[in-house]
Amino acid sequence: MKRERGSVADIMAAGLCMLAMTMVMLAYMGNAGLVNTKASVNQIARKYVLRMETTGQLTESDRIALVQELESVGVTELELAGTTMEPVGYGETIVLQIRGRLEDKYEIQEKRVSTAKH
Numbered sequence: 001m002k003r004e005r006g007s008v009a010d011i012m013a014a015g016l017c018m019l020a021m022t023m024v025m026l027a028y029m030g031n032a033g034l035v036n037t038k039a040s041v042n043q044i045a046r047k048y049v050l051r052m053e054t055t056g057q058l059t060e061s062d063r064i065a066l067v068q069e070l071e072s073v074g075v076t077e078l079e080l081a082g083t084t085m086e087p088v089g090y091g092e093t094i095v096l097q098i099r100g101r102l103e104d105k106y107e108i109q110e111k112r113v114s115t116a117k118h
Contacts, residue, residue: 034102034106040073041098041108041110042110044069044070044073045096045112049094052084053114053116053117054118056089056092056094056116057088058080058084058085058096066080067080070100075098075108076101076102077100077101079098079100080097080098081097081099082095082097082111083098090116091115091116092115093113093115093116094114094115094116095113096111097110097111098110
């Protein structure tokens with residue numbers, strides 16, 4: 001049996017494919033982390049809008065807890081402008097509006113609207 005000579009081009013093509021796949025996986029992992037953080041912000045907003053339904057507003061203690069939870073998942077430059085901070089009556093609209101930044105470069109916005117049920 002005669003041995004065939006290998007070529008550098010065969011190995012280089014496989015190496016380039018492995019490098020390209022590694023780059024794609026690293027990009028995916030970075031984006032998956034952002035999606036996970038956005039999902040966490042969504043769940044936190046849901047939790048606090050349900051509390052707001054029962055009180056008719058975002059109370060000061062809930063506001064402080066909300067800010068702490070959002071900061072713990074990585075939200076910075078946090079704004080709650082547009083959020084219902086004053087008590088509203090039964091059946092009136094309540095709004096929870098969250099704006100901030102993730103990793104200091106991606107803008108995030110979450111708006112929840114519901115009805116006061118207290």
